[in-house]
Amino acid sequence: MSNGAYNSIEHRATVNAMNERISFATFFNPKLQAKVGPAKSLLMNTGNQPIYKTLVMEQYLKEFFLNKLNGKTFLEKMKIEDEAHET
Numbered sequence: 001m002s003n004g005a006y007n008s009i010e011h012r013a014t015v016n017a018m019n020e021r022i023s024f025a026t027f028f029n030p031k032l033q034a035k036v037g038p039a040k041s042l043l044m045n046t047g048n049q050p051i052y053k054t055l056v057m058e059q060y061l062k063e064f065f066l067n068k069l070n071g072k073t074f075l076e077k078m079k080i081e082d083e084a085h086e087t
Contacts, residue, residue: 029061
């Protein structure tokens, strides 16, 4: 979403020997028809070209779960390698 302007932080948790810790994984996704990619407002403010693809959420999920990464992260696979790309 940030087109590489912001890095995600590492998840950290503090262990407490006196109390149990319970974690719940939650996921929030846009509807399957929504476009996901670099935020247009960040691109306009900086004048940068997108370096990541924009996909419909359904296609993003398909590629995420079916893609053979061959040692790459999915984020690397989402990079636009061709200069002649569409947004």
